[in-house]
Amino acid sequence: TQSTWDQGFVIKMAGSGYDYDVSTLSPEGKIYQVEYAMKATENSSTILGMVCKDGVLLGTEKLIVSEMMVSGSDRRVYSVTKQIGMVITGLLPDGRCLIDRAKEESASFQKQYGIPITGKVLADRIAQFMHMNTIYLWARPYGCNIIIAAFDEFGGPTLHLIDPSGQCFGYFGCAAGKGRQIARNEIEKLGAKNLTCKEAAFNMAKILHKCHEEMKEKKFELEMSWICPETGMTHQMLPKDMQKEMEIRAQETLEKEAMADVQSQIMKNINICLLYTSDAADDTPCVDLGGRRIIKKKK
Amino acid sequence: MESTDRFVPVRDGTTIMAVVYDGGVMLGADSRTTEGSLVYNRVSDKIEPIHKRIFCLRSGNSSHTQKIAQLCRLYVSQLGSELEQAPPVYSAAKIIQSFIYNYKSFLSAAMICAGWDPVKGPQIYTVPLGGTLVREKIATGGSGSAYMSGFVDTHFKEGMTRKECRDFMIQSISLAMFRDSSSGGIIRLVDITKDGVSREYISHDQLPLKQPLSLIH
Numbered sequence: 001t002q003s004t005w006d007q008g009f010v011i012k013m014a015g016s017g018y019d020y021d022v023s024t025l026s027p028e029g030k031i032y033q034v035e036y037a038m039k040a041t042e043n044s045s046t047i048l049g050m051v052c053k054d055g056v057l058l059g060t061e062k063l064i065v066s067e068m069m070v071s072g073s074d075r076r077v078y079s080v081t082k083q084i085g086m087v088i089t090g091l092l093p094d095g096r097c098l099i100d101r102a103k104e105e106s107a108s109f110q111k112q113y114g115i116p117i118t119g120k121v122l123a124d125r126i127a128q129f130m131h132m133n134t135i136y137l138w139a140r141p142y143g144c145n146i147i148i149a150a151f152d153e154f155g156g157p158t159l160h161l162i163d164p165s166g167q168c169f170g171y172f173g174c175a176a177g178k179g180r181q182i183a184r185n186e187i188e189k190l191g192a193k194n195l196t197c198k199e200a201a202f203n204m205a206k207i208l209h210k211c212h213e214e215m216k217e218k219k220f221e222l223e224m225s226w227i228c229p230e231t232g233m234t235h236q237m238l239p240k241d242m243q244k245e246m247e248i249r250a251q252e253t254l255e256k257e258a259m260a261d262v263q264s265q266i267m268k269n270i271n272i273c274l275l276y277t278s279d280a281a282d283d284t285p286c287v288d289l290g291g292r293r294i295i296k297k298k299k
Numbered sequence: 300m301e302s303t304d305r306f307v308p309v310r311d312g313t314t315i316m317a318v319v320y321d322g323g324v325m326l327g328a329d330s331r332t333t334e335g336s337l338v339y340n341r342v343s344d345k346i347e348p349i350h351k352r353i354f355c356l357r358s359g360n361s362s363h364t365q366k367i368a369q370l371c372r373l374y375v376s377q378l379g380s381e382l383e384q385a386p387p388v389y390s391a392a393k394i395i396q397s398f399i400y401n402y403k404s405f406l407s408a409a410m411i412c413a414g415w416d417p418v419k420g421p422q423i424y425t426v427p428l429g430g431t432l433v434r435e436k437i438a439t440g441g442s443g444s445a446y447m448s449g450f451v452d453t454h455f456k457e458g459m460t461r462k463e464c465r466d467f468m469i470q471s472i473s474l475a476m477f478r479d480s481s482s483g484g485i486i487r488l489v490d491i492t493k494d495g496v497s498r499e500y501i502s503h504d505q506l507p508l509k510q511p512l513s514l515i516h
Contacts, residue, residue, distance in 0.1 A: 113378055114393030121381045153418055154384055
């Protein structure tokens with residue numbers, strides 16, 4: 001007979017038994033709680049960042065949860081210092097807590113050393129902080145991915161992506177969330193290092209719209225920000241009218257590309273058909289309305 | 300009576316000086332540490348290393364300034380590890396300032412922090428008793444600095460060569476040591492450039508003030 005304790009925990013998952021708390025390692029060497037935290041971000045809004053010739057870009061797409069919501073109140077992109085910005089995805093309250101922590105770290109670094117915190121140092125500190133939540137029994141991991149974009153006189157423009165396990169790497173271009181595969185491919189193809197921020201921003205709008213294509217029926221909006229010479233190398237949201245214009249252009253470009261795709265598909269098919277029908281064209285009684293050859297067996 | 304001197308703290312009476320020249324920064328100090336009227340150490344080193352290219356000059360209460368320099372060294376080395384680059388001289392000066400300012404009622408310390416970093420080149424920051432932080436091209440400190448101010452104001456010019464700077468500093472510090480009873484011994488010099496740091500000392504028989512003074516024109 002099963003005890004009441006057992007009855008409460010009938011979970012038929014891969015990590016069965018080794019996934020009850022974050023301080024347990026499985027026999028394969030995995031920490032399932034951390035993996036589950038990463039799942040929290042896998043199906044959430046896409047976030048992405050790119051390092052350009054003269055600065056850094058950040059962007060995210062967010063589903064509009066309700067028409068009654070004041071637009072802009074569901075913030076994902078924040079300024080941590082004048083020259084550092086952060087974007088969050090996954091469990092959003094967790095993400096906002098991390099942004100607060102980042103602001104505290106930056107303030108205490110500046111107070112102690114007199115210089116603004118650099119992107120790499122902040123990213124390392126936040127990564128350590130997130131990792132701390134993956135080793136103690138009483139805490140759970142933060143269920144969010146964050147991208148930190150920064151500009152400083154030590155490292156120039158930098159971009160770091162941090163995941164719930166506390167892993168932190170520097171990137172030229174990175175993405176997380178639902179559309180990350182599409183975004184990563186597009187970013188690689190783009191080669192943003194040779195574009196200015198202004199040019200790359202249009203492409204970012206395009207990529208974000210592309211990531212959203214499977215959910216066309218659901219309304220969504222973009223949040224984009226940059227650190228570039230136009231903003232004096234400080235972190236600012238993209239001006240609203242500029243963003244709108246880019247989105248409209250992005251939509252049009254995507255539609256054109258989609259049409260071009262369809263047209264090229266049609267062209268391929270026509271080629272195949274042409275070969276067939278021209279062969280049979282001379283033999284009129286043997287071609288039906290669809291252009292197919294009728295072969296009569298001669299007795 | 301000698302007994303009153305026993306409870307006087309050990310002081311760097313001192314003459315300290317730092318000058319930015321074309322290509323680096325040079326630090327100079329005398330070497331006398333006193334306990335009242337007793338010369339406690341006549342060959343002391345008032346030029347403390349903080350980091351590879353950052354040094355500080357100490358004046359005031361010896362124990363206070365040594366402790367501050369030690370803590371500054373600790374924090375600056377942590378900063379250097381985090382940044383993975385040469386830490387800015389400004390940060391070292393800021394750390395010194397935070398101690399002197401926040402504990403000013405307990406401390407009697409005035410320090411000069413000087414060095415070289417890749418972003419701003421050679422720099423000097425003074426942190427006097429109250430805890431202000433000022434960046435300068437030339438800084439002097441200690442009880443002996445008053446006696447050389449006229450000479451320094453007349454003969455300092457920006458962008459000197461290394462040799463001009465060295466001669467200028469040796470002359471100034473000798474003048475201060477000549478008149479200030481709390482300064483004396485030998486002159487220690489440290490030269491910081493982007494290529495490295497070199498140390499030397501000018502011993503008593505090489506000081507320019509054995510004969511009547513002839514001014515550098």
